[in-house]
Amino acid sequence: xxxxxxxxxQQSVYDFSRCKLCSSHSAHPTYLLRDTTIFVxxxxxxxxxxxxxxxxxxxxxxxxxTLDRKSWDxxxxxxxxxxxxxxxxLRLVSRYHSPAGSNCLDIGAGAGLVPSLxxxxxxxxxxxxxxxxxxxxxxQRFGILLLRETIDDRYWQHGFAxxxxxxxxxDVLEHVNFPAETLxxxxxxxxxxGWLFLDSPRRDSLFYRIxxxxxxxxxxxxxLLLESLYSPRxxxxxxxxxxxQLVKLVEDIGFTVIRLxxxxxxxxxxxxxxxxxxxxxx
Ligand SMILES: [Zn+2]
Numbered sequence: 110x111x112x113x114x115x116x117x118x119q120q121s122v123y124d125f126s127r128c129k130l131c132s133s134h135s136a137h138p139t140y141l142l143r144d145t146t147i148f149v150x151x152x153x154x155x156x157x158x159x160x161x162x163x164x165x166x167x168x169x170x171x172x173x174x175t176l177d178r179k180s181w182d183x184x185x186x187x188x189x190x191x192x193x194x195x196x197x198x199l200r201l202v203s204r205y206h207s208p209a210g211s212n213c214l215d216i217g218a219g220a221g222l223v224p225s226l227x228x229x230x231x232x233x234x235x236x237x238x239x240x241x242x243x244x245x246x247x248x249q250r251f252g253i254l255l256l257r258e259t260i261d262d263r264y265w266q267h268g269f270a271x272x273x274x275x276x277x278x279x280d281v282l283e284h285v286n287f288p289a290e291t292l293x294x295x296x297x298x299x300x301x302x303g304w305l306f307l308d309s310p311r312r313d314s315l316f317y318r319i320x321x322x323x324x325x326x327x328x329x330x331x332x333l334l335l336e337s338l339y340s341p342r343x344x345x346x347x348x349x350x351x352x353x354q355l356v357k358l359v360e361d362i363g364f365t366v367i368r369l370x371x372x373x374x375x376x377x378x379x380x381x382x383x384x385x386x387x388x389x390x391x
Contacts, residue, residue: 123161125138125148125157125159128148128150128152128153128155128157129155129157129287129288129289129348130150130153130155130157130288130289130348130354130358131150131152131153131155133150133152133153135150135151135152135153136148136149136150136151136155136157137149137151138159139156140329140332140335141329141332142332142335142336142339143332143336144340144341145158145159145160145339145341146158146159147335147339154351154354155348155354156312156348156349157347158341158346158347160341160347161286162239162286162343162344162347164239164259164286174241174242175241175242175245176241176242176245176246180246181246184242184243184246187220188220191222192222195222195226195279196226198223198277198279198306198308198381199223199226199230201306201383202227202275202277202306203230205304205306206275206304207230207231208227208230208231208232208275209230209231210231210232210233211232211233211274211275212232212233212235212273212274212275212300213227213232213233213234213273213274213276213277214235214236214237214269214273214275214276214277214298215227215234215235215236215237215276215277215279216236216237216260216276216277216281216295217237217238217239217278217279217280217281217284217285218236218238218243218247218253219238219243219247220243220246220247220250221236221238221243221244221246221247221250221251221253221255222251223236223277223279224236224251224255225247225251225253227275228251228253232275235256235269235273236253236254236255236256237255237257237258237259237260237265238255238257239257239259239344240344241257243255244256259294260291260294260295260298261290261294265294266294266297266298269298270297270298271297271298271299271300271301272298272300273299273300273303274300274302274303274304275303275304275306276295276298276299276303276304276306277305277306278291278305278306278307278308279306279307279308280308280309280379281307281309282307282309282348282350282355283310283346283347283348284344284345284347285347286347288348288358289358289362292358292359293362295362296362296363296364296386296390299386300386301386301387301388301389302385302386303385303386304383304384304385304386305359305364305382305383305384305385305386306381306382306383307359307381307382307384308379308380308381308382309349309350309355309379309380310338310346310349310378310379311349311350311351311352311371311378311380312354313351313352314378316334317338317349319334320334320335320337320338321335350380352371352380355380355382356369356382359382359384363386363387363390364384364385364386365384365385365386365387366383366384367383367385368381368382368383369381369382369383
């Protein structure tokens with residue numbers, strides 16, 4: 110099975126005709142963008158680009174970017190823009206399970222605002238963030254120690270099996286190399302009866318359809334709208350789910366969807382899912 114980690118060698122050998130969602134060899138290059146190509150699976154309709162991030166976990170130096178004044182200011186600005194949404198997400202979590210005294214894991218923790226808010230609410234917090242500058246920021250700004258080991262790592266899978274009462278993935282599934290594997294890793298560390306909260310942009314939105322029409326009607330020459338939704342740059346969007354695909358994925362992995370908020374009308378509207386691992390799950 111393909112893990113979440115990708116070496117330089119895998120990056121060059123991964124066969125993108127193999128669908129990242131249903132694993133059948135039915136994906137075809139369909140939208141040829143300037144910087145990347147969107148593959149579409151004929152079997153399940155999944156859309157993903159032909160790019161994987163290299164995740165050099167295990168290497169003592171994982172990236173060379175350092176947290177200088179400029180990147181600090183950039184992160185502060187982003188936090189200002191996204192802080193309100195993240196606080197709203199935290200209120201959603203509290204509605205289903207009190208963070209106080211709970212073991213919580215935030216995956217793709219970014220600058221550490223979510224773990225920091227959960228910690229303020231009394232949670233015992235763990236967080237994963239692959240990018241070093243965000244980890245440094247979280248430590249300096251919030252005193253939160255985030256780890257770079259991805260969820261498939263032995264550290265989590267062996268040390269935290271069935272451990273977490275709350276797992277959150279805000280804006281993560283569209284960014285990771287292999288979302289199904291990520292969610293399987295999440296399921297393994299979630300306690301039976303535990304909660305999973307996540308959000309992701311919706312591909313079956315009206316905006317996305319307009320992007321596809323624009324591409325087709327222009328014979329591929331006007332792909333600007335689609336370019337805005339995917340990027341081969343590190344840690345950017347690699348795949349987008351329809352509502353049906355995302356619900357099926359979390360259910361196939363063993364979670365029960367308790368609540369789903371979504372809209373096909375708003376361009377940037379996300380699907381927000383509240384899921385639970387059954388109490389009798391192993
Ligand atoms: Zn497929």
